[in-house]
Amino acid sequence: MNRPLIAPSELETLTAQFGPQPYQHATVIADGWWEEVRRSLSRRRGEVLMVIQRPGGEILVHTKAFYPPEAYRLLTGGIGWEETAWAALHREIEEETSLPVHSATWWGLITYTLYPSETDRDHGLPFVSFVFHIHTEGEPRATDRAERIAAFRWISPEALPEIARRLESLDAPWRGWGAFRAIGHRFVWEHHREHLLLRP
Numbered sequence: 100m101n102r103p104l105i106a107p108s109e110l111e112t113l114t115a116q117f118g119p120q121p122y123q124h125a126t127v128i129a130d131g132w133w134e135e136v137r138r139s140l141s142r143r144r145g146e147v148l149m150v151i152q153r154p155g156g157e158i159l160v161h162t163k164a165f166y167p168p169e170a171y172r173l174l175t176g177g178i179g180w181e182e183t184a185w186a187a188l189h190r191e192i193e194e195e196t197s198l199p200v201h202s203a204t205w206w207g208l209i210t211y212t213l214y215p216s217e218t219d220r221d222h223g224l225p226f227v228s229f230v231f232h233i234h235t236e237g238e239p240r241a242t243d244r245a246e247r248i249a250a251f252r253w254i255s256p257e258a259l260p261e262i263a264r265r266l267e268s269l270d271a272p273w274r275g276w277g278a279f280r281a282i283g284h285r286f287v288w289e290h291h292r293e294h295l296l297l298r299p
Contacts, residue, residue, distance in 0.1 A: 102180065104144045104227045105208070109183060113205045113229075120207040120230075121290040126214070127279045131272030133215040136224055143177035145227035147188045148283045150206065151198065152295065153236055157253035159196070160262065161239075164247040167273055171252055171262060172280050173287070175228070184229040195246055196239035206230040209286055211279070228283055232291070256295035259288040 114120070129136050150173060151159040160171040176191025178184050192200055209228040214220055241248040254262070263284040269277035287295070 102144070104225055105210075110208075113184075117205040120205055121286070122208045122210075123282075123286055124210045124212075125282045126212050127282070128217055128275055129213045129215060129279070130275035132275040132279070133213075135276075136213050136226070139177075140224060140226070142179075144180050145178045145184070145229065146175045147178060147184055147191055148209070148228045148230045148287075149174045149176070149188065149192065150230065150232045150287055150291075150295070151192070151196065151235055151239075152232065152256075153234075153253065156256065156296070158256055158259075158295065159239060159251060160254055161195075161248050161251045164249040166249075167269055169265065170269065170273070170277070171254075172266060173262075173284060175283075178229070184231075188229075188231050188233075192233065194243040195241055195248065196235075196251075197242055198233075198235040198237055198239055201234040201236070203234075204232045206232045206291055207286065209283060211282070213279070230283065230287065232294070256288070256292065259284045263288075 159174065161174055162169075162171045174191070174195055176187060176195060178187040188203060189200060192198060207230045209230065211226040212223040213226055214223050239251045263281040266277040266281040266284070
């Protein structure tokens with residue numbers, strides 16, 4: 100893969116609009132999930148991680164029909180190779196929730212190196228999450244049936260660490276996926292909890 104996952108001009112544009120934001124790099128063992136990682140990068144260069152918050156302060160999480168029981172998480176959506184993160188954000192919110200975007204703010208960047216196993220560190224693949232915070236109102240409704248979203252749930256921001264712990268505790272073959280997904284929840288809570296806990 101010779102194309103960059105992050106275009107310097109894209110970061111410059113986001114930083115100019117929203118100011119410098121936190122950055123984190125994480126290493127993930129994609130135990131039980133490696134083939135999906137490889138297929139994913141052929142379709143997309145990364146994802147938008149969406150922290151969708153309504154006026155009462157609750158944030159939106161979801162689960163899918165094929166997830167383990169109670170495996171709720173923040174919504175994400177793929178960024179196509181010819182697409183900006185900003186464009187992907189608005190497309191994915193419409194497809195996955197149909198909610199209006201009253202405002203959207205870039206909240207940071209997470210990069211990853213994903214490895215097939217603890218013993219194989221020669222075949223790492225990169226991935227990236229652009230984190231966005233969105234203000235909205237109303238109730239979500241998925242329009243893309245291919246997403247197989249089974250349920251939505253509004254949670255208090257304080258529940259993010261517990262969601263991360265649940266994801267990290269998943270058994271095989273979900274262990275690697277759960278560890279990967281937990282990182283974004285911890286990133287949001289660590290860097291933006293004060294903003295999330297503000298009440299109108």
